[in-house]
Amino acid sequence: MEIAYWNKEIETIDRDSLKHLQLKYLKETIGYALRTSLYKKRLQKAGITSPDDIKSLDDLKRIPFTTKDDLRESYPRGLLAVDIGDVIRIHTSSGTTGTPTVIYHTQQDLNNWTELLARCIIATGATRNDVFQNMMSYGLFTGGLGLHYGAEAVGMMVIPAGGGNTRRQIKLMKDFRTSVIHITPSYALHIASKLEEFGVSLNELALRKAYLGAEPYSENTRRKIEDLLRIDVYNSYGLSEMNGPGVSFECVYKCGMHTWEDNYILEVIDPKSGENLDDGEEGELVFTTLRRQATPLLRYRSRDLAYILPGDCECKRTHRRLSRITGRTDDMLIINGVNVFPSQIEEVIMQFPEVGHNYQIYIDKQENLDKLIVKVEIYSKLFTGDLAELEALKRRIKDELRASIVINPTVELHEPGSLPVFEGKAQRVVDKRPAL
Numbered sequence: 420m421e422i423a424y425w426n427k428e429i430e431t432i433d434r435d436s437l438k439h440l441q442l443k444y445l446k447e448t449i450g451y452a453l454r455t456s457l458y459k460k461r462l463q464k465a466g467i468t469s470p471d472d473i474k475s476l477d478d479l480k481r482i483p484f485t486t487k488d489d490l491r492e493s494y495p496r497g498l499l500a501v502d503i504g505d506v507i508r509i510h511t512s513s514g515t516t517g518t519p520t521v522i523y524h525t526q527q528d529l530n531n532w533t534e535l536l537a538r539c540i541i542a543t544g545a546t547r548n549d550v551f552q553n554m555m556s557y558g559l560f561t562g563g564l565g566l567h568y569g570a571e572a573v574g575m576m577v578i579p580a581g582g583g584n585t586r587r588q589i590k591l592m593k594d595f596r597t598s599v600i601h602i603t604p605s606y607a608l609h610i611a612s613k614l615e616e617f618g619v620s621l622n623e624l625a626l627r628k629a630y631l632g633a634e635p636y637s638e639n640t641r642r643k644i645e646d647l648l649r650i651d652v653y654n655s656y657g658l659s660e661m662n663g664p665g666v667s668f669e670c671v672y673k674c675g676m677h678t679w680e681d682n683y684i685l686e687v688i689d690p691k692s693g694e695n696l697d698d699g700e701e702g703e704l705v706f707t708t709l710r711r712q713a714t715p716l717l718r719y720r721s722r723d724l725a726y727i728l729p730g731d732c733e734c735k736r737t738h739r740r741l742s743r744i745t746g747r748t749d750d751m752l753i754i755n756g757v758n759v760f761p762s763q764i765e766e767v768i769m770q771f772p773e774v775g776h777n778y779q780i781y782i783d784k785q786e787n788l789d790k791l792i793v794k795v796e797i798y799s800k801l802f803t804g805d806l807a808e809l810e811a812l813k814r815r816i817k818d819e820l821r822a823s824i825v826i827n828p829t830v831e832l833h834e835p836g837s838l839p840v841f842e843g844k845a846q847r848v849v850d851k852r853p854a855l
């Protein structure tokens with residue numbers, strides 16, 4: 420098979436040269452990190468006051484981990500390493516409470532990110548002649564704009580459709596001969612189930628490939644989507660703290676996701692002890708940015724569990740491959756690709772004086788899409804009152820939730836004592852989605 424590369428030299432670089440490059444970039448990154456209030460203190464404590472204090476990649480272990488809480492506590496500018504005038508874009512993502520995490524980008528940061536996505540796209544065998552329909556939402560979420568610029572750099576015709584509006588998505592795919600889609604697994608299944616309803620057959624479409632990510636899915640789901648849409652599905656992993664998509668992506672051999680190690684140092688650690696694990700051992704993924712100026716992050720704990728696939732890939736790329744994400748070490752939920760922490764929901768509903776002590780977060784599948792139902796107990800006297808008042812309360816809770824978690828939940832009001840009570844640790848989340 421003829422293998423195409425976007426940047427063959429760097430994608431197939433020998434491991435020794437790659438490590439050399441990592442060290443050079445790590446020193447540069449330390450230089451940027453020392454300009455932020457958070458890292459200045461932390462690095463000094465670890466005896467690192469200048470990039471020259473980093474002599475080898477092993478010195479990375481002297482640096483403490485960075486957590487999502489660190490990002491939240493540094494909001495809005497504690498991790499900004501450049502002049503605000505040099506920042507040209509920000510992206511944010513949800514934190515465990517109302518405070519989001521923010522990543523700033525310089526022009527060079529965005530150029531680097533675009534380069535990574537161009538590599539990913541070419542690695543899947545797509546070309547400039549493909550028509551790319553981006554069904555990830557545009558905005559602060561990184562799935563939309565991230566792939567968008569990568570696809571443009573490759574020279575594809577980009578349809579920036581964004582998420583939702585299935586009828587229009589299908590019409591766009593048909594009218595413009597879309598050949599590559601970027602989409603969450605759940606939305607891909609939903610679209611597949613709707614083709615018939617909208618009177619479109621697969622023969623009228625020109626689909627070849629789909630890039631799926633932003634939420635967990637299994638090999639079986641991949642095969643199902645490949646069969647239903649008659650396409651090749653490629654797994655794509657990323658997180659907003661590491662730019663977003665473009666961290667790890669499958670090549671045409673679809674045997675794990677190459678992680679661009681000239682841009683990220685990837686460590687797999689035992690989540691309990693923090694010790695580094697070997698290739699093949701499952702643990703928490705920890706990333707260090709190597710090419711980011713505006714928001715360098717050192718040893719960021721992703722909370723995602725996976726392992727590195729030992730051995731070489733037939734595509735000759737030397738950047739190591741990640742397994743599927745096998746789980747998380749925290750309670751973050753991913754609902755139709757959107758990350759939600761139960762604590763965010765609790766924070767919103769407990770603002771309402773009408774709300775009692777108990778609530779439940781219930782998630783299920785409906786027409787292949789995730790459905791979120793927030794069940795809350797309210798004080799009984801409210802049930803004897805006006806129905807319209809209850810409806811208004813429900814709407815207010817729903818609106819506040821939507822504003823906070825960017826998902827439109829169904830809100831149910833319940834009488835006190837009607838939701839399950841737990842003597843020990845409350846089981847607030849009931850996730851009825853089929854196992855992966």
Ligand code: DLL
Nearest residue numbers: 512562632633634635655656657658659663664744
């Ligand atoms: O979801 C970035 C992204 C967009 C990746 C589009 C791929 C495609 P966040 O919103 O910060 O960023 O969510 C990151 O989503 O820590 C994982 O738990 C989960 N996740 C992302 N990709 C995958 C995947 C984007 N392929 C969080 N498989 C991560 C399983 C994934 N989980």
